[in-house]
Amino acid sequence: MTHLSGKLVRAERGLNAAEEREALGSQRRPPAEPPARLIQRGIGAGRLPVSIHAGDCWDSRKRCTPISTGQARRALAERIPACPDFRLDTALGMPE
Structure with a gap:
């Protein structure tokens, strides 16, 4: 049983170290x-x-995906309309 206890302790240490590295990595991102x-x-x-939005548009909703x-x-x-608030069509040089 001592052999298995040692393996368990090493596995727990490895898991704790990996969790600490992950926590530090997420803080640095x-x-x-x-x-x-x-x-x-x-x-x-x-x-x-339905429409095209700028990425920081206040009117973007859950149904929006990046493009x-x-x-x-x-x-x-x-002919998919641009959001009237940010006029992305004008920003892309494609006014109506």
Whole structure:
């Protein structure tokens, strides 16, 4: 039994050390930046795109997901409206 007790003690020490490293690592990470652009999808089975938002838009909701600049331009070209508050279409050089 002494052999197994020693293994258990070593495993517990290793686990404690890993938990301490993880806790220190999470303290050192900078806060995540908001994405530059978001697409808002509608409610329902199709969940079609409803509008394009800037990443820090106050009107972004749970149904928003990050998109790239190219995806935002494509969506605007497909007549998906930009949020009227931030006018992302103008910022991307694609006014209506």
